[in-house]
Each structure stands twice: as C-alpha cells, then as structure tokens.
Amino acid sequence: MTRQPIGGDSSADGVVYRLLRRVIDLRPGEVRALAWSWLYIFSVLSAYYIIRPIRDDMGVASGVETLPWLFSGTLFGMMLVNPPFAALVARLPRVRFISLAYRFFMANLLLFFLLLKVATPAQNIWVGRIFFVWPSVFNLFVVSIFWALMVDVFDAEQGKRLFGVISAGATLGSILGSSLTATLARHVGSTSLLLGSAFLLEIAVLSVRRLSRLSQALRLRPAARSEEAPIGGNVLSGFTHAFRSRYLLNISIYMLLYSITSTFLYFEQATIVTRSFADRAARTAFFAQIDLLVNVLTLGVQLFLTKRLLRGLGVALTLTLLPALSVLGFITLGLAPTVAIIVLFQVLRRTSNFAVARPTREVLFTVIPREDKYKAKSFIDTAIYRSGDQVGAWSYALLSGAGLGLTGIAFAAIPLSIVWLLNSFWLGREQEKMGAAQDPLSRVPV
Numbered sequence: 001m002t003r004q005p006i007g008g009d010s011s012a013d014g015v016v017y018r019l020l021r022r023v024i025d026l027r028p029g030e031v032r033a034l035a036w037s038w039l040y041i042f043s044v045l046s047a048y049y050i051i052r053p054i055r056d057d058m059g060v061a062s063g064v065e066t067l068p069w070l071f072s073g074t075l076f077g078m079m080l081v082n083p084p085f086a087a088l089v090a091r092l093p094r095v096r097f098i099s100l101a102y103r104f105f106m107a108n109l110l111l112f113f114l115l116l117k118v119a120t121p122a123q124n125i126w127v128g129r130i131f132f133v134w135p136s137v138f139n140l141f142v143v144s145i146f147w148a149l150m151v152d153v154f155d156a157e158q159g160k161r162l163f164g165v166i167s168a169g170a171t172l173g174s175i176l177g178s179s180l181t182a183t184l185a186r187h188v189g190s191t192s193l194l195l196g197s198a199f200l201l202e203i204a205v206l207s208v209r210r211l212s213r214l215s216q217a218l219r220l221r222p223a224a225r226s227e228e229a230p231i232g233g234n235v236l237s238g239f240t241h242a243f244r245s246r247y248l249l250n251i252s253i254y255m256l257l258y259s260i261t262s263t264f265l266y267f268e269q270a271t272i273v274t275r276s277f278a279d280r281a282a283r284t285a286f287f288a289q290i291d292l293l294v295n296v297l298t299l300g301v302q303l304f305l306t307k308r309l310l311r312g313l314g315v316a317l318t319l320t321l322l323p324a325l326s327v328l329g330f331i332t333l334g335l336a337p338t339v340a341i342i343v344l345f346q347v348l349r350r351t352s353n354f355a356v357a358r359p360t361r362e363v364l365f366t367v368i369p370r371e372d373k374y375k376a377k378s379f380i381d382t383a384i385y386r387s388g389d390q391v392g393a394w395s396y397a398l399l400s401g402a403g404l405g406l407t408g409i410a411f412a413a414i415p416l417s418i419v420w421l422l423n424s425f426w427l428g429r430e431q432e433k434m435g436a437a438q439d440p441l442s443r444v445p446v
Contacts, residue, residue: 024162024165025161025162025307026161026162027158027161030158030162032214033153033154033211033214033215034162034165034166036207036210036211036214037150037153037162037166037169037207037211038166038168038169039169039203039207040146040149040169040204040207040208040211041146041166041167041169041170041173042169042170042172042173042176043173043200043201043203043204043207044142044143044146044170044173044200044201044204045143045169045170045171045173045174045177046173046174046176046177046180046197046200047142047173047177047196047197047198047200047201047204048135048138048139048142048143048174048177048197049173049174049175049176049177049178049181049291049295050177050178050180050181050193050194050196050197050200051109051135051181051193051194051197052135052139052177052178052181052287052291053178053181053182053285053287053288053291054131054181054190054193055131055132055135055136056283056287072390072393072394073129073130073133074133074136074137074386074389074390075383075386075387075389075390077133077134077136077137078137078140078382078383078386079383081137081141081382082238082378082379082382082383083236085097085101085141085378086236086237086238086375086378086379088100088101089231089374089375089378090231090237094149094152094212094231094374095208095209095212098145098149098205098208099205099208099209101141101142101145102142102145102201102202102204102205102208103201103202103205105138105141105142105201106198106201106202108134108138109194109195109197109198109201110194110195110198112127112131112134112194113191113192113194113195115127116131116191116194117191136386136389137382137386140381140382140385140386141378141382142201142204143381144377144378144381144382145378146204147362147365147377147381148365148373148374148377148378149208149211149212150163150166150362151362151365151366151373151377152215152370152373152374153211153214153215154366155366156363156366156367156431156435156438159359159362159363159366160307160310160311160315160363161307163306163359163360163362163363164302164303164306164307164310164355164359165302165303165306165307166359167298167302167306167354167355167358167359168299168302168303170354171295171298171299171302171354171355172295172299174291174294174295174298174354175292175295175296175299177197178288178291178292178295179288179292180193180196181193181288182285182288182289182292186285231370231371231374231375237371237372237375237376238372238374238375238376238377238378238379239379239383241371241372241375241376242376242379242380242384245368245372245376247368247427247430247434248368248372248376248380250423250426250427250430251361251364251365251380251427252380252384253423254361254420254423254424254427255380255381255384255385255388256384256385256387256388256391257323257388257416257417257419257420257423258322258323258353258357258385258388258420259384259385259386259387259388259389259391259392260388260389260391260392260395260413260416261326261330261392261413261416261417261420262388262389262392263388263389263391263392263393263396264330264392264395264396264409264410264412264413265329265330265333265342265345265346265349265413267392267393267396267409268333268337268342268406268409268410269342269346271406272337272338272339272342272406273286273287273339276339290343290346290347293347294346294347294350294351294354295354297347297351297355298350298351298354298355301351301355301356302354302355302359305355305356306355306356306359306360309321309356310359310360310363314428314432315360315363315364315428315429315431315432316424316425316426316427316428316429316431316432317425317428318356318360318428319357319360319361319424319425319427319428320421320424320425320428321352321356321357322349322352322353322356322357322424323417323418323420323421323424324421325348325349325352326349326413326417326420327414327417327418327421329345329348329349330345330410330411330413330414330417331410331411331414332345333345333406333410334406334407334408334410334411334414335407337405337406337407337410360428363431364427364428364431365377366435367431367434367435367438395412396409399412
C-alpha cells in the first residue's frame with residue numbers, strides 16, 4: 001500500500017520538496033499541508049504570546065493570594081465553553097466549527113481592548129482579573145483545536161515524522177509574539193497589542209480553510225465519509241468517552257499530573273518574582289524574556305532533536321523525558337529556591353514540553369476514533385487540564401497555609417512527578433501497540 005500525493009505536486013512544490021527533503025523527513029505531496037500547518041500554528045501562538053506576558057503581569061498585580069480564585073474562574077470558564085463547542089462539533093463541518101470558535105475569541109479580544117481603554121484604575125484591576133482567566137481558556141481551546149485538526153489530517157506515521165517540525169512553527173510564532181510584547185509594551189501600551197492578536201487569529205482561520213481542502217488526500221486510506229460531514233454524536237461524548245476508555249483515562253491522568261506540577265511551579269515563580277521585582281513593566285518584560293528564551297531553545301530542539309528522539313527512543317521513552325526532568329527539577333528547586341533556579345527549571349521544563357512532550361503527546365491521539373479527536377481530546381486538553389490547575393492552585397494554598405515554604409512545596413511535587421513518569425511510559429507503550437494493530441505501516445521505523 002502506498003501513500004498518494006496530495007492531488008499531485010506543482011513544479012514549485014517539487015522544488016520546495018527537494019530543498020526541504022534535505023533537512024526534513026518529508027514525503028511527496030506533503031509540502032502544502034506542512035506549509036499551511038506551519039502558518040496556522042504560527043498565527044495562533046503569535047496571537048497567544050502577545051497576550052501571555054500581559055496576563056502574567058495582571059495575575060501578579062492582582063496579588064499572589066488571589067491566584068487560586070483566578071484558577072477557579074478558569075476552570076469555570078472551561079466548563080462553560082466545552083458544551084457549546086461539543087454541540088458545534090456534532091452539528092457542523094469542521095471548517096465551520098473551527099472558524100466560529102476562533103472568531104468568537106477574536107470578538108472577545110476586541111471587547112477587552114475597549115474595556116481596558118475606558119476602565120478606571122480601580123475597574124482595571126477587576127478587568128485584569130477577568131482577563132487573566134480568559135487567555136487561559138483561549139490558549140487551551142485554540143491550541144487544542146489546532147492539534148485536533150492535525151491528528152485528524154495526519155496519521156500516526158506522519159505524526160511521528162512531522163509533528164516535531166510542525167511544532168517548530170508554533171515556536172516561531174511564540175518567539176514573534178513574545179518579542180513584540182517585550183519590545184512594544186513600554187512604547188504603545190499592552191492594550192493596543194490585543195488588536196494584533198485578533199488579526200493573527202483571522203490568518204489562522206484562512207489556514208484552516210486551505211488545510212482542510214488538502215486533508216482528504218493526505219490520508220493513507222480515504223475516509224468512509226467526507227471529512228467535512230458533521231461528526232455527530234452528543235454534547236457529552238467528550239466527557240463520557242474520556243472516562244470510559246482506559247487509554248483516554250490515562251491520557252487524562254497524564255494531563256492532570258502535568259497541570260498540577262506546572263501550577264506548583266507557576267506559583268513558586270510568582271512568589272519569587274513578587275519578592276524580586278516591584279515595577280509592573282519590569283515584571284512584564286521579565287516574563288516576556290523568559291518566554292523568548294524558552295522559544296529560542298525550543299526551536300533548535302524541534303528542528304534537530306525531536307524526530308531523532310522519537311526514532312531512537314520510541315513514543316514510550318520519549319514521553320517519560322518531561323516527568324523525569326520534573327523530578328530532578330523539583331529536587332533542585334527544593335534545595336535552592338532562588339530566581340536563578342526557578343528560571344533555569346522553567347526554561348528547561350517548558351522547552352522539554354513544547355519541543356518533545358507536546359508533539360509526542362499528540363501522537364497518542366492519532367490512534368483514537370475521529371469523534372474522540374475533537375470531543376474527548378478537547379475535553380482532556382481544556383477541562384481536565386484546568387482541573388489540574390485547580391487542584392494544584394488550592395493544594396498550593398493549603399500547603400502554604402500549613403506552613404510549608406517554597407522548599408516543602410517543591411518536595412511535595414516530587415512523588416506526583418514519579419507517578420506521572422510511570423503513567424507516561426504506559427501510555428507510550430499502548431500507543432505503539434494500538435498503532436501497530438491499526439496499520440502495518442506503523443511498524444516501519446520512523
């Protein structure tokens with residue numbers, strides 16, 4: 001069985017293919033799909049990273065003690081958004097429900113722009129608290145929708161070859177977004193940057209439409225029905241399927257443990273940064289500089305190491321790298337809770353997540369039914385993830401209230417990271433078994 005080209009490459013595509021083939025494990029017919037995937041995630045991550053440092057500053061300005069409540073608001077927002085999204089997935093073709101979702105968030109950005117322009121200083125604090133919640137919902141949904149489309153468009157074999165490269169587009173977008181905020185925040189004001197974020201989301205909508213036209217020809221075996229037919233099912237399918245399947249349940253556990261440990265680390269960072277920086281502009285620039293460093297390192301790993309790690313270690317061992325790093329990082333942070341250590345740990349952990357864990361984790365979803373790729377995946381990536389934030393935020397507050405300092409809380413995250421490591425290895429092995437059972441080509445080394 002051979003993979004068919006995507007409607008035949010033009011001569012220009014052929015030239016690009018020959019050039020890219022020297023550095024990327026690319027097959028004939030994948031050039032256009034890869035290019036639109038790059039533009040899509042580049043636009044989405046640029047849009048998010050423009051507003052991420054603004055969100056982080058508003059969270060710190062609101063007070064570290066309010067963060068658990070803001071994380072509760074984020075979970076509540078996720079629960080509100082998930083059912084309408086599932087209803088759209090069930091009733092509309094994917095191009096339409098993805099476009100509507102992105103334009104909903106574009107309208108939100110324009111509303112925040114107006115509110116922040118007219119709000120008084122006292123009102124600005126409350127608008128800022130709402131804004132802190134909103135990007136957390138926005139980010140998970142727009143990125144989850146992107147990867148849902150990717151695992152629907154590409155199969156497992158293609159995912160192992162291309163997801164690391166596609167993730168590099170996310171990193172380039174992150175670099176652009178964080179660079180714009182780090183450079184322009186002091187000059188044009190953070191509020192005006194929201195308009196640029198909205199514009200980038202419209203570019204993402206264009207990319208979705210172009211990529212969707214190519215998707216049917218990308219599949220190794222044509223789908224039994226049109227890829228643009230409504231997926232069907234009911235509004236609660238994402239929730240019920242996530243807990244009914246042992247495989248999806250363990251992916252949920254993976255996301256929960258990742259989110260809890262990430263929240264612990266975020267609160268440790270917020271506490272240390274609050275003690276170290278008094279000026280809000282300095283804090284915003286500090287957060288943006290960390291984002292920039294993470295993204296530069298991530299790009300190098302994605303382009304030169306991610307595929308090699310997947311090929312050399314396989315899905316199971318590659319998926320364990322991030323939790324293993326977390327075990328070592330929390331031990332070090334517990335022994336030395338300083339600005340330098342928190343920056344080093346955050347940079348290494350986030351780089352490992354974006355460059356290695358995220359593309360590997362998305363391969364897990366290539367072997368599940370199509371309905372689950374949009375509904376269960378969205379539920380896991382958003383509601384389960386934010387539930388982990390919730391557990392992490394209130395656990396941090398309880399541990400702090402019980403008298404544990406930065407050291408004690410860092411040590412409390414170590415056993416969670418060990419359980420997460422074991423869960424990761426099991427998931428990777430299951431994906432390899434399921435992929436081999438579904439498609440004999442998945443047994444071919446990538």
